[in-house]
Amino acid sequence: MPEDDPLAHYPGYLLRRASASxxxxxxxxxxxxxxxxxxxxxxxxIGARPGLTQSEIGRMLEIQRANMVPIVARLEARGLLSRARTDGRSQGLHLSAAGEDLRQAALGEIERFETELTARLPEGLRGGAVDMLAALWAAAAGMD
Amino acid sequence: MPEDDPLAHYPGYLLRRASASxxxxxxxxxxxxxxxxxxxxxxxxIGARPGLTQSEIGRMLEIQRANMVPIVARLEARGLLSRARTDGRSQGLHLSAAGEDLRQAALGEIERFETELTARLPEGLRGGAVDMLAALWAAAAGMD
DNA sequence: TATTGTTATACTCTATAACTATA
DNA sequence: TATAGTTATAGAGTATAACAATA
Structure with missing residues (x-):
């Protein structure tokens, strides 16, 4: 956006600024x-794939086991999810009715956001954003 | 990337994952x-626009005044930059020789990174990444 | 009055190491 | 030996409120 920003041509920087915004x-x-x-x-x-354990979700979202603990505990304390032991050490996570309601409300916000964001792109870029971002993610992940 | 990730079609999520990666x-x-x-x-x-104050840089990078203080102090303590009063309350920032050397080394890393990231994109997407990210940034910033 | 630099503080996210109990 | 959940802790990044000096 600002043409006096000397970093504005670097994709890493743009990724960071766009993401933060x-x-x-x-x-x-x-x-x-x-x-x-x-x-x-x-x-x-959890709504899309009930029964996943918090470790599995952590691997999917790249959140470490230790950091999943307070997140899941907070959602459980609010009565949004329940744990079901599947194993002496594992517990599948499931949404409660309240959790499912809130999930749908959040989904509505996310889809409204996506629609609005896409609508604000120049016409020629509207169709390609998701593919481009997925490609950038894959490219960056491959550099690890 | 993972097709079993139910969030993988949302640009906000992809932006976050690509950026983090x-x-x-x-x-x-x-x-x-x-x-x-x-x-x-x-x-x-600072290398591109010597003499900017830390408040001005903070506005450019969306870092708050208060949070600029320890960042600038750290760079100054390492002898990478100096402050030059321009005003009773303002101080322009300039790189020292060591700061300029380190800036060039960092620039080399950043450009190597950019080149590698771009090379890892599918051919058809290589040319458009920067424009797409700039457009996404502008679109998101406009939603504020 | 508004702005610059500053201090203090709190919250979120992330990272590591270690423990326990199960497999 | 490896894994799930957990605790504790530290490092970053980010946010707000307030103050002194200056414009």
Whole structure:
């Protein structure tokens, strides 16, 4: 955006600024539902694939086991999810009715956000954003 | 990337994952130079536009005044930059010789990173990444 | 009154090491 | 030996409120 910003031609920088800007907006909207971004992500994943353990979800979202603990505990304390032992050490996560309601509300916000973001892109770029971002993710992940 | 990730079609999510992945790689490379990402950004900006104050740089990079203080102090303590009063309350920032050397080393890493990231994109997407990211940034910033 | 630099503080996210109990 | 969940802790990044000096 600002043409006097000497970093504006670097994709890493642009990725960071675009991400911070987008997540800021979405985070504030989810905050109105009482959810942080990461909490909404968990509701989405558990809703789509009930029974996953928190370790499995952590691997999927690249959140470490230790850092999953307070996130899941917070959602459980609010009665949004329940744990079902599948194993002496594993517990599958499932949404409660309240969790499912909140998941749908969050999904509505996320889809409204996606629609609005896409609508604000120049016409020629609208169709390709998701593919480009997926490709950038794959490219960066491959550099590890 | 993972087709069993139910969030993989949302640009906000992809932006976050791509950004985290890319910045992780670049951050580790800059770390080998003894720099954090935000410190390297400051070296770039001051190198390109010497004399800017830390408040001005903060506005450019969306870092708040209060949070600029320890960043600038750290770079100054390492002898990478100096402050020149321009005003009773303002101080323009300039790179020292060591700061300029480190800036060039960091720039080399950043450009190597950019080249490698771009090379890892599918051919058809290589040319459009920067424009797409700039458009996404502008779109998200406009939603504030 | 507004701005610069600053201090203090708190919250979120992320990272590591270690423990326990199960497999 | 490896894994799931957990605890504790430290490092970053980010946010707000307030103050002194200056414009």
């Amino acid at each position: 987008a997540l800021g907006v979405l985070g504030r909207r989810l905050g109105a539902l009482g959810l942080r971004y990461v909490e909404a992500s968990l509701l989405m994943v | 890319a910045l992780g790689v670049l951050g580790r490379r800059l770390g080998a130079l003894g720099l954090r990402y935000v410190e390297a950004s400051l070296l770039m900006v």
